[in-house]
Amino acid sequence: MRTSSKARAGQYAALLAYLVFLAFPLLWLISTAFKPPRELASLHPTWIPKDPTLANFRQAFDEQPLLHAALNSLVAALGAAVVAVLIATPMAYVMARHRTLLARAATGWVVVSQAFPFVLVIIPLFLVLKNLRLINSVPGLIMVYVVWALPFALWMLVGYVRAVPVELEEAAAVDGAGRLRTLVSVTAPLLAPGIVATALFAFISAWNEFFFALVLLKTPEKQTLPVVLTHFIGAEGVADLGPLAAAAFLATLPSLVVFALIQKRITGGMLAGAVKS
Amino acid sequence: MRVRWIVVLMLLLAGCTSGGGTSADGRITLRFQSLAWQEESVTANKELVKEWNAAHSDVKVEYVQGSWDSVHDQLLTSFEGGEAPDIIHDASDDLADFAYGGYLADLRELLPARLKSDIPQHSWDTATFGDGVYGVPFLQEPRVLIANAKWLKESGARIPTPEKPWSWGEFRSITKELSGEGRYGVAWPLKEPVSATLNLSLSAGGQLFHRDADGKVTVRFGEADAVVPRTLHDQANTDHSASPTTLGSGGSDTLPGFFGGKYAMVPLGFSYRQQIVQQAPKGFDWQVLPAPAGADGLTQGVSPQTLSVSADSPHKKEAAEFIDFLLRPKNMVRLALGDWMLPTGTQALKDPALHTAKNDWATGTALAQHLRPAPAQSVRGYPEWKDKVATPAFQEYYSGAIGLAELRRRLVKDGNLVLARYQR
Numbered sequence: 001m002r003t004s005s006k007a008r009a010g011q012y013a014a015l016l017a018y019l020v021f022l023a024f025p026l027l028w029l030i031s032t033a034f035k036p037p038r039e040l041a042s043l044h045p046t047w048i049p050k051d052p053t054l055a056n057f058r059q060a061f062d063e064q065p066l067l068h069a070a071l072n073s074l075v076a077a078l079g080a081a082v083v084a085v086l087i088a089t090p091m092a093y094v095m096a097r098h099r100t101l102l103a104r105a106a107t108g109w110v111v112v113s114q115a116f117p118f119v120l121v122i123i124p125l126f127l128v129l130k131n132l133r134l135i136n137s138v139p140g141l142i143m144v145y146v147v148w149a150l151p152f153a154l155w156m157l158v159g160y161v162r163a164v165p166v167e168l169e170e171a172a173a174v175d176g177a178g179r180l181r182t183l184v185s186v187t188a189p190l191l192a193p194g195i196v197a198t199a200l201f202a203f204i205s206a207w208n209e210f211f212f213a214l215v216l217l218k219t220p221e222k223q224t225l226p227v228v229l230t231h232f233i234g235a236e237g238v239a240d241l242g243p244l245a246a247a248a249f250l251a252t253l254p255s256l257v258v259f260a261l262i263q264k265r266i267t268g269g270m271l272a273g274a275v276k277s
Numbered sequence: 278m279r280v281r282w283i284v285v286l287m288l289l290l291a292g293c294t295s296g297g298g299t300s301a302d303g304r305i306t307l308r309f310q311s312l313a314w315q316e317e318s319v320t321a322n323k324e325l326v327k328e329w330n331a332a333h334s335d336v337k338v339e340y341v342q343g344s345w346d347s348v349h350d351q352l353l354t355s356f357e358g359g360e361a362p363d364i365i366h367d368a369s370d371d372l373a374d375f376a377y378g379g380y381l382a383d384l385r386e387l388l389p390a391r392l393k394s395d396i397p398q399h400s401w402d403t404a405t406f407g408d409g410v411y412g413v414p415f416l417q418e419p420r421v422l423i424a425n426a427k428w429l430k431e432s433g434a435r436i437p438t439p440e441k442p443w444s445w446g447e448f449r450s451i452t453k454e455l456s457g458e459g460r461y462g463v464a465w466p467l468k469e470p471v472s473a474t475l476n477l478s479l480s481a482g483g484q485l486f487h488r489d490a491d492g493k494v495t496v497r498f499g500e501a502d503a504v505v506p507r508t509l510h511d512q513a514n515t516d517h518s519a520s521p522t523t524l525g526s527g528g529s530d531t532l533p534g535f536f537g538g539k540y541a542m543v544p545l546g547f548s549y550r551q552q553i554v555q556q557a558p559k560g561f562d563w564q565v566l567p568a569p570a571g572a573d574g575l576t577q578g579v580s581p582q583t584l585s586v587s588a589d590s591p592h593k594k595e596a597a598e599f600i601d602f603l604l605r606p607k608n609m610v611r612l613a614l615g616d617w618m619l620p621t622g623t624q625a626l627k628d629p630a631l632h633t634a635k636n637d638w639a640t641g642t643a644l645a646q647h648l649r650p651a652p653a654q655s656v657r658g659y660p661e662w663k664d665k666v667a668t669p670a671f672q673e674y675y676s677g678a679i680g681l682a683e684l685r686r687r688l689v690k691d692g693n694l695v696l697a698r699y700q701r
Contacts, residue, residue, distance in 0.1 A: 041557075042537070228342075231343075
C-alpha cells in the first residue's frame, strides 16, 4: 500500500513534533546550565543564553563532590549492569530453550514479581545487607540494584534468546561443535545486541536511582550523584537553579555517551526480541 | 504510600550499628548532618567545623551534607537503623514525630545556661514537645513584602516601616491602587497556602487551634482567623490586585514577573533576598517591607531551623558542646549571614552586621521580636489536617471556587474529625 505524499508529510511532522517534545527537557537543561543568574529569572526566557557562563559548573564543582559522586554512581551502575547480565543471561537461556513446566512457572514468577510492591523486594535485601554489614557500602547498593533490575532483565533476555533460531545451534552440533562451543561461537554473538540492551537498561536504572542510595549510603564519600544533586535544593523546594542544572546536565552525559556509542547495537537488540522467527 | 515504605524500612533497619563512635585511642568522632545548601552557608558551616576540629583534638566532628528535600525520610530510616548522625540540623516543624518517637535527646540537661538564656522562650517553644526540648532553634525568617521600590515611590503610597506598618486593610487598598493594565499590586506565591495563611494570621489574632483545659486541641475559625484569608481572597477575586496565576506557585516562580514589572510586591521569606541580589536585573530597585499588621501587630509564626542530638548518640554531652560552640553569638551571626536569615539568639541579633541598611537587614532584624511559634506545629494530626483538609480548602477559597462559609465549614468540621482521631 502506497502512502500519499500528504500522509507522509504528516507523519514527518508528527515525528518532528515528537522529537521536539522528547528533546525539550534536555535542551532546556543545557540552556539553563549556561545561563547567569539574571537570565534565569528573566520574564522572557531565551533558548540561547545571551551571556553564557561556566560559573554554574564551577559553583557546582566547588560546592559538591560531583566527580566523586559520579564515580560512585558509575561503579554502582556498571556493577549492577554487569552482575545483572551475568546472572540473567544463563537463566534466560535455560528458560527460553527448555520449555518445561518449571521454566514456564519461572517465567510466570518473573512476570508476577514485577507487579509486587517494591517494599516486598527490598525486605530480604535489607536483612541480608544488615547481616553482611553492607549498609553504607557501594557493593551493598549494587546488590540492591541487581535484584531490582533482574526480573525485567531476565524477561528481556528470554525474548532475545527465543529470537535466535534453535536450528542454528542444531546445525553447529551436527558440524561437531560441543555445547559450550555452540553457545560461545554461535549463540552468544547473535545474542550480543540483546545483552547490550539489557545491560544498558540495568545501567540507566541504577544510574538514576535515588531512594535506595539515600537510605543505604550514610557518609558523604559514598553518596551517588542523584543524592548529591538534592543538595542544591533548599527548604520549601527553593533551588540553586544554575548549579543544579549544570550538575544535572553532567549527570545525564554518561547515559548519552553510552547511548551514542552503542546505539546501533541497541536498536538491533531491541528489534531482535520483537518478533518470533 | 511513601509513609508505608518508611514504616517497613524502619522495622527492617532496626538494630544496625551507630554512625559516630570512639576510636581505639579514645578519640571521639561526631557526625554533624547539615542542611546548609547555599554556597555561603555551606562555607560557614564547614569553616566552623574546621575551627572546632582545630581546637578539639579529642572530639572530631565530621561534616555530613544532608538535603532539605529528603531529610524527613532519610532521618527516619537513619534513626531506626541506628545510623543517625549525632548532631542533626532540621526545622522545628519537622521535629514533632521524632521527638514523640523517642529519637531525639532531651536537651534540657545538656545545654549550658549561656545558650538557654540567650534564646528567648518563645523560640524554645518551637522545639518543645511535651516536657522536653528536642532542638535548639537558631535561625528563623519572617515573611516580608519585597517591593519594587521605584514603582512604590512613584505611586505616592506611604512606605511602611516596622514601627509603622500597613494594616491589612491599608495593604489591600494600596495593592488595588497599584494594579491595572495587566499589572498587579501583589503576587502571592501560595503553593503552600496553609503555613503562609496561618503564620500571617497571628498578626490579626487568629489562632485557629485552641487547646482546651483537658489538653485536647480543636479548630475554631473566628473573625480574627478570617482577616488574612479574606484579604488574600478579595485581592485575587474582587479587586484583581493579586495575580491569579501565582496562587499555585512557589516563591521563586514569582521572581521573573517581579523583575519584569508585572507585580509591585511579592510576599516572601526574608532569605529570598539572596536570590533577588543574584538574579535581579542591574539597576532594579527593591526594598524589604514588613508584612501588614493586625490587631496583634506584626506578630507572625515561624518554624526555626534547629540543631538536635540523636537519642542513640553515645556522646550526647560532646554533641551538645559542639552545638554550643556552633551557636556562640559570633558564630550564630556567621550562620545567619550565610543563610540570609535571622538568628534567634539575643546577643547575635545585636551584631552590627545584622543592622545594616544594605539588603535591608535592619528591616528584618526589627521584626525578630515579633516572631512566634507557627500555629499547630506541635498539634498531633496537623500534617493530615493540612494535607487532606486545609490545603485543598484554602486553594479553592483563594481561587474563588468556594466562599468563606464553606472554607470555615471544611476547616472546622472536617478538620476536627481528623484531629479527633489523634486525640482519642
